[in-house]
Amino acid sequence: MAVETYYYDNRIVRNFAVATIVWGIVGMLVGLTIAIQLYYPALNLGIPYMTFGRLRPLHTNAVIFAFAGNAIFTGVYYSIQRLLKARMFNDTLSKIHFWGWQLIIVLAAVTLVLGFTSSKEYAELEWPIDILIAVIWVIFGINMFGTIAKRRERHLYVAIWFYISTVVTVAMLHIVNSFEIPVTFWKSYSMFAGVQDALTQWWYGHNAVAFFLTTPFLGLMYYFLPKAAERPVFSYRLSIVHFWSLIFIYIWAGPHHLIYTSLPDWAQSLGTAFSIMLIAPSWGGMLNGLLTLRGAWDKVREDPILKFMVVGVTAYGMSTFEGPMLSIKSINAISHYTDWTIAHVHIGALGWNGFITFGMLYWLVPKIFGTKLHSRKQANFHFWTGTLGIIFYVLPLYWAAFTQSLMWKEFTADGFLQYPNFLETVLQIIPMYVARSFGGLLYLTGVCVGAWNLYLTAKSGSLIANEKAEAAALEGPPPVETYWHRWIESRAGQLTVWATVLVIIGGAVEMIPMYLVKSNIPTISSVKPYTPLELAGRDIYIREGCNNCHSQMIRPFRSETERYGEYSKAGEFVYDHPFLWGSKRTGPDLHRIGGKYPDAWHYNHMMDPGKMSPGSIMPPYPWLLEDTINSVDIPAKIRAMQTLGVPYAEGFDQQAVADLQAQAGRIAANLKDQGVTVDSDKEIIALIAYLQRLGTDIKGSKGAQ
Amino acid sequence: MSKGDGKLLDHNYDGIQELDNKLPPWWLNLFYFTIVWGVLYLLYYHVLGMGDLQVAEYNKEMNPNWKPTTSEVSGIPGYVSPLAQKGAESPEVADQKSPEGGTAPVVAATKEVKEEAPAHYEPFTDTAALESGHKIYVQNCAACHGQKGEGIIGPNLTDKYWLHGDGSFSAIVKVIQDGVPTKGMISWKPVLPEESLLQAASYVYSLKGTNPPNGKAPQGEAYGD
Numbered sequence: 001m002a003v004e005t006y007y008y009d010n011r012i013v014r015n016f017a018v019a020t021i022v023w024g025i026v027g028m029l030v031g032l033t034i035a036i037q038l039y040y041p042a043l044n045l046g047i048p049y050m051t052f053g054r055l056r057p058l059h060t061n062a063v064i065f066a067f068a069g070n071a072i073f074t075g076v077y078y079s080i081q082r083l084l085k086a087r088m089f090n091d092t093l094s095k096i097h098f099w100g101w102q103l104i105i106v107l108a109a110v111t112l113v114l115g116f117t118s119s120k121e122y123a124e125l126e127w128p129i130d131i132l133i134a135v136i137w138v139i140f141g142i143n144m145f146g147t148i149a150k151r152r153e154r155h156l157y158v159a160i161w162f163y164i165s166t167v168v169t170v171a172m173l174h175i176v177n178s179f180e181i182p183v184t185f186w187k188s189y190s191m192f193a194g195v196q197d198a199l200t201q202w203w204y205g206h207n208a209v210a211f212f213l214t215t216p217f218l219g220l221m222y223y224f225l226p227k228a229a230e231r232p233v234f235s236y237r238l239s240i241v242h243f244w245s246l247i248f249i250y251i252w253a254g255p256h257h258l259i260y261t262s263l264p265d266w267a268q269s270l271g272t273a274f275s276i277m278l279i280a281p282s283w284g285g286m287l288n289g290l291l292t293l294r295g296a297w298d299k300v301r302e303d304p305i306l307k308f309m310v311v312g313v314t315a316y317g318m319s320t321f322e323g324p325m326l327s328i329k330s331i332n333a334i335s336h337y338t339d340w341t342i343a344h345v346h347i348g349a350l351g352w353n354g355f356i357t358f359g360m361l362y363w364l365v366p367k368i369f370g371t372k373l374h375s376r377k378q379a380n381f382h383f384w385t386g387t388l389g390i391i392f393y394v395l396p397l398y399w400a401a402f403t404q405s406l407m408w409k410e411f412t413a414d415g416f417l418q419y420p421n422f423l424e425t426v427l428q429i430i431p432m433y434v435a436r437s438f439g440g441l442l443y444l445t446g447v448c449v450g451a452w453n454l455y456l457t458a459k460s461g462s463l464i465a466n467e468k469a470e471a472a473a474l475e476g477p478p479p480v481e482t483y484w485h486r487w488i489e490s491r492a493g494q495l496t497v498w499a500t501v502l503v504i505i506g507g508a509v510e511m512i513p514m515y516l517v518k519s520n521i522p523t524i525s526s527v528k529p530y531t532p533l534e535l536a537g538r539d540i541y542i543r544e545g546c547n548n549c550h551s552q553m554i555r556p557f558r559s560e561t562e563r564y565g566e567y568s569k570a571g572e573f574v575y576d577h578p579f580l581w582g583s584k585r586t587g588p589d590l591h592r593i594g595g596k597y598p599d600a601w602h603y604n605h606m607m608d609p610g611k612m613s614p615g616s617i618m619p620p621y622p623w624l625l626e627d628t629i630n631s632v633d634i635p636a637k638i639r640a641m642q643t644l645g646v647p648y649a650e651g652f653d654q655q656a657v658a659d660l661q662a663q664a665g666r667i668a669a670n671l672k673d674q675g676v677t678v679d680s681d682k683e684i685i686a687l688i689a690y691l692q693r694l695g696t697d698i699k700g701s702k703g704a705q
Numbered sequence: 706m707s708k709g710d711g712k713l714l715d716h717n718y719d720g721i722q723e724l725d726n727k728l729p730p731w732w733l734n735l736f737y738f739t740i741v742w743g744v745l746y747l748l749y750y751h752v753l754g755m756g757d758l759q760v761a762e763y764n765k766e767m768n769p770n771w772k773p774t775t776s777e778v779s780g781i782p783g784y785v786s787p788l789a790q791k792g793a794e795s796p797e798v799a800d801q802k803s804p805e806g807g808t809a810p811v812v813a814a815t816k817e818v819k820e821e822a823p824a825h826y827e828p829f830t831d832t833a834a835l836e837s838g839h840k841i842y843v844q845n846c847a848a849c850h851g852q853k854g855e856g857i858i859g860p861n862l863t864d865k866y867w868l869h870g871d872g873s874f875s876a877i878v879k880v881i882q883d884g885v886p887t888k889g890m891i892s893w894k895p896v897l898p899e900e901s902l903l904q905a906a907s908y909v910y911s912l913k914g915t916n917p918p919n920g921k922a923p924q925g926e927a928y929g930d
Contacts, residue, residue: 082719157718226721235726236714245736265758269750273743280736287732414898421844556763562895567763598889600858601849611857612848674858674888 004152004473007466008081010368012094014463016074017361019102021451023070024357027062028444030055035437038586039430041619049113051619052586053545057124058112063349064122064212066105071357072216073101073140076163078364079223080144083160085153085471089146093139100136104129115543116186119578120201122208123177127188130178137174141167148492152471154478156489158239162219164492165247165499169211172503177204181640184633187539189640194573195262195521198581199514203254203507210250211503213348214316217356218246218285221313224360225289228305234291240485242284247499249278251506256327259336260555261581262570264520267510274506275327282320289313304379308359311387315351319344334409337551337585339429340401343394350390350443358382358450365454371461378453385446392439400432409559417562422588423613430617524571527697529646530690532634532660533667537690539630539637540683541580544621551582552591552694565592565695572698575646587618592695599667600674602688624684629664631657631681663689828874829907838908841901845893846909854912856921859890863912868925872913878906 034055037043044050077094081087088094107129111117117124125133144167148156156164177200180188192200226233233239255263255271290313293300300306322344326335335341366373373379407425410418419425481487488495514520530538541547554560556567568591573579597605604611607625609618635653642648652659661680667688668680678684711725750756757765764771829835843852849859860868869885870876881902884892893902 079719085719153718155716155718157716157721223719223721227719232713232722232724234724235711235728236716236723237725238728238732239723241728260759266751268759269747273746276746277736277739277743279739280732283732283735287729291726412898416896416898416901420896424844556759558763558766561763561767596891598849598858601889604858614843614847614852 002472003470005468005470006085006087006152007468009077009088009091009094009465010463010467011465012088012091012098013074013078013364013368014458015098016070016077017365017454019098020067020070020074020357020361021447021454023062023066023105025444025447025451027059027067028440028447030059030062032437032440032444034059035433035440037619038433038617039437041617044619046620046622048115048544048621048623051544051621053548054113054115054117056548057117057121057545058109060122061108061112061124062105064208065108068213068217068349068353068357069101071353071360072166072212072220073097074364075220075224075360076144076216078368079159079220080147080163082469083153083157083223084147084151085469086147086151089143089150093143093146097136097140097143100132100139104132104136107132111186114186115545117542117545118178118180118188118190119542119545119547119580120177120190120197121205121583123174123201123204126186127178127180127182128185130174130180134171134175134178137167137171141171145492145496152473154474154490155486156492156495157222158233158236158243159219159222161243161489161495161499162215162222164496165243165503166211166216166219168496168500169207169215169247169251169503172500172507173204173207173211176507177201181643183636183640187633187637189637189644190578191644192515192577192579193644194576194579195264195570196511196514197577197579198258198261198573199255199263199267199511201579202257203251203511206254206257207251207507209345209348210253211247213353214250214282215247217316217353220356220360221285221289221309224356224363225306225309225313226292228303228309228359228363229293229296229299231292231294231296234288234294238284238288242281242288244502246278246281246284248502248505249274249281251503252510253278253327254507255510256323256332257583258581259327259329259332260557261553262568262573264514264570267514270510272327272329275324279321279324283317286313286317286320290317304376304383305359305362307380307383308355308362308386311383312352312355312359315347315355315390319348319352322347333555333557334405335401336555337583338401338405339397339432339584340405341584343397343401346393346397347390350386350393354443354447355386358386358447361450361454365457366461368464368467369458369461370464371457374453374456374460378449382446382450382453385442385449389439389441389443389446392442393436394439396432396435396439400429400436403432404429408563409557411559417559420563422563423616426586426617427615521570521574523574524569524698527572527574529575529641529648530693531663532631532638532656533629533663533686533689534693535637535641535690536629536631536634536660537686537688537693538580540624540687541690542578544624546590547580547582549582549584549586549618550588550590551585552589553581554589554591560589564589566698568695569698572695575641577641577644577646590691590694594692594694594696598674599671599688599692600676602691603671603676603678603684606684606687624687625678625682627683628681629660629683629686631660634660660686824875824879826875826878826903826906828910829904830911834904835908835911837901838904838906838911841897841905842908845897846905849890851917851919851921853915853917854909855917855919860924861921862909863915863917863920864923865913865927865929866923866925867928872928874906874910877909878903881906881909 033043034052037052044052077088108125111126111129112124116126118126144163179191181191182188190197222233252274253271255267256275259268259272293306293310300310325331326344362373362379404425407419407428412418478490481490488498554564554567561567601612606621608620609616634656638648638653638656664680664685667685668678671678711727714723714725716723750758761773829838849857850862851857854862856862865872869880882892882894884890897905
């Protein structure tokens with residue numbers, strides 16, 4: 001066998017590494033900004049683009065897809081070439097992947113602040129960007145599978161199994177959850193409605209955590225941790241068992257984001273059962289990481305890289321235990337809609353994703369620049385500020401969550417809510433929000449020091465753009481194997497097919513009956529489609545990101561029905577493209593806000609929430625009082641809804657604008673009676689129409705009976 | 706490598722080797738246990754029907770004597786309105802949509818029909834009760850009536866003009882209890898315990914003639930001097 005000489009592409013690794021650091025700082029800075037806005041709303045400077053509702057999706061998208069995404073690509077492009085003994089399949093594809101991904105991030109940053117959003121969490125980007133993401137992701141896939149095809153290593157290492165499952169599953173999740181009908185270039189409606197949309201979204205959202213923030217990072221861990229520790233991986237068999245069980249079980253657990261909602265019980269229970277079953281497969285990854293360090297603990301004490309990795313893997317173990325616990329009904333009843341969720345995800349994001357990323361960068365940057373880390377002391381400083389940052393971030397939020405949840409549920413001896421005013425429960429936890437932002441600041445400080453350290457490291461060396469390596473080419477067919485897994489891991493096609501089959505099953509079993517079996521969503525005859533004005537208002541609600549702070553899902557608890565009104569029914573959401581149930585209550589639930597306050601109250605409240613609710617942390621929305629309703633797109637919106645099966649009468653699209661103006665006129669007149677003079681074509685009118693409509697359909701049905 | 710490790714496999718990926726260690730037994734047992742737990746969980750709720758699903762759980766929370774057979778009261782499967790149950794009145798007394806689909810409020814018939822003589826109440830005058838009433842007022846009423854009762858959306862509560870009733874203490878209590886749904890004031894009877902409601906009403910009653918700054922112009926009829 002002839003030994004071949006080839007070169008690893010380090011330039012692409014360098015590019016992704018730079019992008020990781022830059023976007024990481026940007027994303028975390030946005031996070032810090034909105035954390036401060038929670039107790040100092042004026043930090044939005046009164047600019048629509050800076051409001052919490054628009055910046056929160058920007059923060060989540062930036063840290064997930066820009067920071068963690070670029071980190072994944074950095075590690076994958078570095079490790080896969082070496083694990084396969086081959087240069088990347090095609091340098092042009094690598095470049096398109098890199099620049100395409102950065103373009104997506106820039107487009108995301110611009111469109112999200114402009115209010116172009118689908119409202120679906122971590123999938124907020126509008127349809128043109130969705131298509132671009134799909135294209136770039138497929139290019140990444142082709143580049144990866146192309147490299148696998150021309151490999152000089154017979155067997156695929158466990159890291160690559162995880163990369164393959166990532167590429168396949170993320171494509172599937174992204175495409176299905178982005179099924180939407182375009183109305184204009186920057187506006188679309190989800191093809192799914194209400195309960196179905198919620199299930200699809202959380203199948204996506206949960207598995208974005210699984211296949212964007214877990215499997216690729218496990219792959220990175222399997223490469224960079226044994227490399228940094230210079231120890232063999234603890235158990236090959238554990239790798240096999242936890243890989244296959246993890247990817248199969250994870251997919252089923254999505255409905256645990258919808259416990260005690262209008263989602264049918266059977267789907268909720270599947271979510272709970274599979275979440276519990278997920279503990280061991282997740283811990284398999286943690287164990288294989290930590291036990292690889294057996295006998296290397298003296299090194300861990302010295303080496304900041306291993307410190308980052310140990311804390312990262314431990315954070316992974318903590319959050320993958322906490323996640324299943326949060327799926328248990330009685331715990332979810334307390335945790336859901338509170339800051340507990342936020343604390344939980346930040347253990348994962350700051351601890352697991354962040355620390356694995358920094359551990360990897362400290363190891364890899366000196367390598368590709370042919371030098372040594374500039375300062376071990378600074379890396380240690382980064383490690384400690386990061387670790388303290390995580391603690392200062394999560395502990396106050398846990399405290400806040402328990403406090404607020406207990407306050408929501410507290411009844412007096414006479415059977416009344418102890419804290420009927422939602423705002424009181426918010427004001428109670430403001431000090432915790434201050435402490436949390438301090439934790440975030442600490443973490444970000446560490447990252448900035450790390451960036452500086454890595455910059456000086458790179459400067460002290462020079463990029464080895466093409467790193468020479470030698471290996472023999474593979475010849476002949478794959479060998480006969482005695483062990484089944486040795487067989488499948490030397491056949492990339494088989495491995496990919498079986499991984500794909502396993503990740504399809506869970507989603508299919510849960511989602512297909514939800515789409516097709518009518519009894520899952522009992523219809524309520526009094527539920528009618530939104531009027532054109534209400535629809536316009538709903539789009540404003542989506543644009544401003546109201547769903548980031550307000551849920552529209554009253555859970556079947558006495559404490560909720562006493563506070564908000566009758567609990568939400570699946571049949572009430574059949575025309576909700578997209579659903580707007582929300583995942584966090586920074587403000588109260590709005591599902592039955594309709595009719596609760598006079599129109600003038602809403603007018604004054606949007607102009608200055610503090611005036612109506614002293615101490616409110618909701619920012620003012622004065623531009624809604626100035627800006628004109630976009631009625632040009634109304635006919636197209638009605639037609640899109642008709643395509644999706646919303647029963648507007650035929651030809652209604654042509655009457656829709658007149659209908660909108662008539663209803664707007666009535667509201668303006670009503671406001672005038674209440675002492676507010678405003679033109680009927682202002683956005684506030686549409687928003688009031690929508691808010692006053694919310695949850696009222698079912699009241700009508702009660703009256704009718 | 707530690708003592709008791711399995712053999713080193715002949716795998717070598719860019720220098721990374723793998724040990725042939727067995728799965729940790731406690732880990733494997735944990736995995737088996739969670740699988741059994743998951744199966745039992747599904748059986749308990751969905752096959753054997755032993756556990757209450759969420760609506761049954763809710764109905765029992767609202768009414769300890771609730772039995773599954775009563776669940777078909779309303780037309781919506783699996784949904785029983787708390788209004789249909791004794792002792793569990795929903796706090797919602799709000800506008801309905803007009804048939805045209807606009808938001809013009811329609812009078813909630815049940816509330817307005819019974820124009821009985823209002824029950825007679827006497828205001829609290831002790832400082833503690835007024836203090837408590839003030840607190841309740843700031844939390845619940847000030848949003849519409851102003852911090853000092855000067856009126857914002859809701860009318861001025863400090864002058865002698867009244868839109869509903871004659872400004873007597875009993876009339877104020879009645880307005881708070883029943884609300885004025887057509888104008889957006891909700892019924893506070895299901896929200897506030899009677900004691901608190903009377904304290905808040907006493908505080909409002911005590912505001913008469915305080916003449917705070919930025920008072921809203923008079924609305925309604927003048928009563929008294």
